[in-house]
Amino acid sequence: MTAWWRWYAVLGAFGCVAYFLVPTVVMAQSVFVLVGASAVAATVIGTRMHRPRNHTAWLTIAAGTALWVLGDIAFEWIHITEGSVPYPSFADALYLVGYPVYGFGLFLLVRHKWRASERGHVANSAIVMVAFGLLTWTFAVQPALSDGGISGTAGLVDVAYPAMDIFLLGLLAHFVGSHQWRAVSYRLLTAAVLLLVVTDTLTNFAIVSESSADRSILDVGWTLSYVLAGVAALHPSMRRITRPNIEPDAHLMASFTAPTVVVLTAATLTAPIVMYIEVIRAEPISEWGWAVLISAGALVILVILRITDLLRLLHTQTVQLRAVADTDHLTGLANLRALEHRIWEGAGDTTVLAVDIDRFKEINDTFGRGLGDRVLVAVAERLRGVVDESIMLARLAGDEFALCGPTDSMDPAALALDIQRRFATPVELGNMTLLIEASVGVASNSPAAEDDEITPDRLVQRADLAVQAAKATQSRVAFYDRSMDRDKSEQLIMLGELTTALESDQLQLLYQPQVDLASMTVVGVEALLRWHHPNGTVLGPSAFLPTAERTGLIRPLTRYVLTQALAQHASWEQDGLPLRMAVNISTRNLFDDTLIDQVRTILDEFDCRAEQLTLEVTETSAMTDPVGATEVLSALHAMGVQVAIDDYGTGYSSLAYIERLPVQELKIDRAFVSGMAHSPAHAAIVRSTIDLARTLGLSVTAEGVEDEMTMTTLRELRCSRAQGFHLGRPSTAHRIPAVVAEVNAHLKTATGERIS
């Protein structure tokens, strides 16, 4: 069925040839009528078959064609009955009525409704019509008129035909610019009309109303035009044309397509070309002057109209482009670009609140991007409820949102609170309920004493730093301060350096003796980390451990310390110096699943009994997640590793709680121990702790023993062990045998003195 148009094309081509092959003129005229009638049929059948939305247009075209065919029949009839056809005749009347009907069909095809936005197409048509009109007038009508004049019906008909062609051509200009132009069917129809107009015009130029009944090569133009229109109607592409244009400027834009511009340029050039030809021909200016002048004037006005349209179009497009460039597509909020522009406009009086969705990455990874996007849209919706017109709401990237407004009229703390309140109710998405929490970071660019110019991107960056800091706080709100800047960059530098340090032996362990107060001998050491920085300084743990903790570098660091310490332990044992080894581990290590395997592997590697190793865990880290800590500590305990609670007394935990943890040792913080001698309160704490720990079956180590008297007191309190500068400073491994001997000797004389 779809191939019908091919069959019809072949048949039509055959008809065009047959027209010249049949022996008599009457037969030829019959073929002509048949081809025309077949075109009408093809148009009606095509319309029925493809059911285009604008079928009225096609049927109107069929009606116009039918009128022409009737004209052909009338022509033949007059020819047969009267032997010759007068000019003008009844056939001409039918032809001339056919043109506007056909033209109206074409017009309907391009557009059902006449809208202001189509002014561009109308102007295009007008330009083509004026140009073609000028040509026809100068080269066809005017020469004809100078023979007979416009008076009388023949003269009127002489003018009417070109006028109709001008009209059709004008509509065609509209066609070329329309979106339908892409369809084969419409190109065929355009070809049909163009062929008709060209044939008409050639006839007009020849303007020979002699024996019009004779076959002429020009006739092929009309027959072929019929066939092409029929094929166009049968072609399946005629159906999927009517596509409503949503954008208001789509028509206007379409009226500036490349083919249109070519046609318009050619049309506009007609006026000067006609003048040129007339001048060369030396035609009297009094005869062509007015027509050219009027046409040229009309063309200029129309072209100016078009240029105005073009400028307007460019302007609206620029505005639209800017809007698109400033909008986040997912949420419809402003984007980073727009936000920075707003800050820039605010000129030193702007506050930015960065809002970050906590654990958004998890949501995205778990439920997929689709749901992640919906969460972001829901978040945008909630944030919209927080702001008024004075505040701009933007989505910067991923799960980062920002609010920005004038500093004086904003209360950032209240806003932050409002934001968090709005996230208190869970987000419902389909059958899922998600609890979303937001952190808020605040930064202002109000001129401070030190920095009078903060660029928009610096301000956004500061709010960003603040929001990162907020994530670590209880309230989840933080205001930017200068330390955040430094933190960030220094941390990055240190991270790099520390990684190198790990790989290139810049790290070293010092060992500090631990003395058993009953036997008064060194029974163990605690491993303490140092960093020999390439800049020549030696850094203590507090200078770099926080960074390692934050960045996850703590894991390889702890492995390094454990390996070094146990290797050292094995080597001393080989030398006949059995010393227990105490190693500090961080909070992060405590929640690292791999810790247990790590410890086991390293113990095996150095053939070390687990009982020889004590892991020191600070009181606060054991408190961070008691359940999780208990699990890890139990596993270590099961392995035989000793666990000590370090810095006891600084974490406000009760001994009752610590009792539930699988630990064997308490290390009383040096703040209490070193204060014992002067502060009765400190002394009381140490005393009661030792007593309580003993009843709970825990051994107690006092750290920070800095003088003889403290040691003696601790011994009297029956404290298990002591550690401190008085009993030996942290020393390098190779010095430890000597230090141990020295300390033991010192302790021996000290106790000896006391005994004697």
Ligand code: C2E
């Ligand atoms: P800590 O576990 O409480 O270690 C004892 C700290 O007190 C050491 O400081 C030591 O030099 C110091 N100290 C020892 N005796 C005295 C004394 O009589 N008076 C005074 N005022 N101080 C004394 P250091 O080496 O700077 O270590 C600081 C902290 O760093 C340690 O506190 C420990 O929590 C941590 N740390 C050290 N090495 C490591 C390590 O390898 N891994 C981990 N995770 N943390 C470590």
Ligand code: CA
């Ligand atoms: Ca320790």
Ligand code: CA
């Ligand atoms: Ca300690």
